[in-house]
Amino acid sequence: MIKPQINVNPLFTKHASMHKTTIGDTTESDWRLRVFDSLSFPTLILKPDRTVIAVNQRFLERNQTKEADIIGRTCKDFFRQYSDKEHLSCTGAGCPLNKSLISRSPQSTVLKTTTKQGKEIWEERVLSPIFGDDGEVKYIIESLRDITAVKHLEKKYSDVRELIDKVVQSSVSAIMAAGRKGEIILMNQAAEDLFGYAVNDAQNINIEDFYPAGVARQIMKSLRDGNIGETGKLPSTQVNVLTKDKEEIPVEMTAAIIYEDGKEAATAAIFNDLREKQAVQKKLEEAESQLYQSEKLASLGRLSAGVAHEINNPLTSILLYGNLMREKLEKDHPLTDNLNYILEDAERCKDIVKNLLAYSRQTRPSKDDFYLNDLVSESLRLIRDQKLFMNVEIIKDLDDHHIKVNADKNQLCQVVINLIINAFDAMEGTGILILKTYRNRETEKAFIEVTDTGSGIPHDNISKVFDPFFTTKDVGKGTGLGLSMAYGIMEENHGRISIKSTGKKGTTILLELPEKISSSEFPFMSIG
Numbered sequence: 001m002i003k004p005q006i007n008v009n010p011l012f013t014k015h016a017s018m019h020k021t022t023i024g025d026t027t028e029s030d031w032r033l034r035v036f037d038s039l040s041f042p043t044l045i046l047k048p049d050r051t052v053i054a055v056n057q058r059f060l061e062r063n064q065t066k067e068a069d070i071i072g073r074t075c076k077d078f079f080r081q082y083s084d085k086e087h088l089s090c091t092g093a094g095c096p097l098n099k100s101l102i103s104r105s106p107q108s109t110v111l112k113t114t115t116k117q118g119k120e121i122w123e124e125r126v127l128s129p130i131f132g133d134d135g136e137v138k139y140i141i142e143s144l145r146d147i148t149a150v151k152h153l154e155k156k157y158s159d160v161r162e163l164i165d166k167v168v169q170s171s172v173s174a175i176m177a178a179g180r181k182g183e184i185i186l187m188n189q190a191a192e193d194l195f196g197y198a199v200n201d202a203q204n205i206n207i208e209d210f211y212p213a214g215v216a217r218q219i220m221k222s223l224r225d226g227n228i229g230e231t232g233k234l235p236s237t238q239v240n241v242l243t244k245d246k247e248e249i250p251v252e253m254t255a256a257i258i259y260e261d262g263k264e265a266a267t268a269a270i271f272n273d274l275r276e277k278q279a280v281q282k283k284l285e286e287a288e289s290q291l292y293q294s295e296k297l298a299s300l301g302r303l304s305a306g307v308a309h310e311i312n313n314p315l316t317s318i319l320l321y322g323n324l325m326r327e328k329l330e331k332d333h334p335l336t337d338n339l340n341y342i343l344e345d346a347e348r349c350k351d352i353v354k355n356l357l358a359y360s361r362q363t364r365p366s367k368d369d370f371y372l373n374d375l376v377s378e379s380l381r382l383i384r385d386q387k388l389f390m391n392v393e394i395i396k397d398l399d400d401h402h403i404k405v406n407a408d409k410n411q412l413c414q415v416v417i418n419l420i421i422n423a424f425d426a427m428e429g430t431g432i433l434i435l436k437t438y439r440n441r442e443t444e445k446a447f448i449e450v451t452d453t454g455s456g457i458p459h460d461n462i463s464k465v466f467d468p469f470f471t472t473k474d475v476g477k478g479t480g481l482g483l484s485m486a487y488g489i490m491e492e493n494h495g496r497i498s499i500k501s502t503g504k505k506g507t508t509i510l511l512e513l514p515e516k517i518s519s520s521e522f523p524f525m526s527i528g
């Protein structure tokens with residue numbers, strides 16, 4: 001290519017006979033002409049006033065024209081003939097020739113044109129100044145390069161890119177990519193939704209912000225570890241990620257390192273939120289264990305009911321005849337104490353039988369409307385052994401609304417009393433007892449929570465505490481019927497009992513009942 005610095009002197013002069021152009025009259029000019037003609041790019045030489053003074057063979061072939069049709073015309077006339085006007089910047093500041101003259105440096109522009117055969121092509125016009133001895137721009141050399149193939153490739157590439165962008169953006173999985181320093185370079189809509197960031201935040205965040213401390217490093221370590229899947233690829237893994245609000249969310253993720261020339265260039269990861277899946281799984285497990293518990297209790301209930309009935313009759317006789325004997329014995333008879341022990345234990349057996357019958361639902365509930373807060377206050381009042389309260393702070397966190405339920409109040413009092421006594425036992429006399437009531441308007445459910453700061457239920461016992469006769473208390477202290485009876489009563493009253501939480505800091509037992517909605521709560525119903 002002719003360099004812009006080449007000084008051409010004397011001027012190009014047109015040869016009379018052929019299309020050939022001569023430069024001066026020396027032999028040196030011949031090779032310059034040959035070079036100009038053999039340039040593989042169609043090329044023109046123009047004067048600063050835009051008139052064409054020389055045209056090479058390739059240009060004539062390309063335009064299927066004669067030298068005479070080109071020489072003396074301005075490039076403006078010429079390009080306007082076949083250029084797509086939108087891309088032609090012939091005038092003013094956009095004119096590449098103007099720019100080259102002003103900047104005294106090469107300039108280029110890209111044109112979309114249609115050939116005489118009607119074929120659409122893309123050409124790059126490259127214009128370079130040629131200086132005279134005085135340092136002024138004497139000519140401009142202009143070459144045309146067909147860049148149609150490059151343009152088609154570019155278009156193909158940008159179409160594919162657009163498609164990939166659409167696939168990434170519309171994916172339901174969160175997709176992110178980070179550069180080598182952890183800077184975020186890609187984040188799709190699902191990732192924005194999952195993590196709570198907007199694309200605009202991307203420049204201020206680092207991939208480490210998306211994980212609890214140390215996790216991002218651990219993931220990178222696993223990615224590079226050839227023993228965990230293929231090097232550079234992390235098979236599906238469960239981790240917790242951090243949202244913008246610092247909420248930890250369980251996700252299933254896969255990740256990969258993107259290499260360029262064998263070097264790590266970026267990492268990409270796909271995340272799927274596991275919260276919904278885990279919630280469904282938990283509900284399923286709960287339902288299964290509920291069913292198992294119900295079945296187990298039903299068969300145990302039948303057995304206990306049978307035993308209770310069988311014991312009830314002899315027990316009634318023991319108590320009857322024992323009391324008759326006590327009346328007959330003189331006050332300081334040496335056997336009085338022994339008889340009292342027999343009668344006390346027989347009374348205890350009577351209580352157990354009563355509880356067993358209640359548990360096995362042999363007594364029908366008698367339902368009434370009452371307020372949940374009244375139930376809590378009444379249960380507290382009914383606890384006979386007030387010395388239990390001594391070192392326990394009792395907090396009543398009762399809902400301001402009058403939550404009404406329809407159930408057997410006496411039975412529910414027994415349930416709440418049992419829970420409170422269990423809580424006292426777990427705290428061994430010292431701690432905080434919280435009694436809370438609330439409701440959920442949408443599900444129309446009413447709740448009572450009994451929370452203590454006691455020892456908690458060991459993990460292995462959680463599945464057993466509702467079983468009849470399961471107790472960890474000393475012989476004679478607990479029968480192990482409190483919670484199983486509570487379970488039976490709650491079912492009978494269309495409610496539920498469950499362990500909401502338990503651990504070293506204490507236990508919360510949750511009672512749930514259908515709320516009785518009074519018509520005054522539906523303002524529309526009272527209109528008219």
Ligand SMILES: Nc1ncnc2c1ncn2[C@@H]1O[C@H](COP(=O)(O)OP(=O)(O)OP(=O)(O)O)[C@@H](O)[C@H]1O
Pocket residue numbers: 418422423426452454455456457465466470471472473477478479480481482483484507
């Ligand atoms: N709030 C609690 N904190 C810790 N453990 C508890 C709590 N409530 C119940 N438990 C455990 O569950 C077991 C069964 O409770 P449940 O009320 O059925 O029987 P109990 O209290 O042992 O005897 P009782 O028949 O006198 O109520 C208890 O022995 C105890 O181990």
Ligand SMILES: [Mg+2]
Pocket residue numbers: 418421422478481482483
């Ligand atoms: Mg108990």
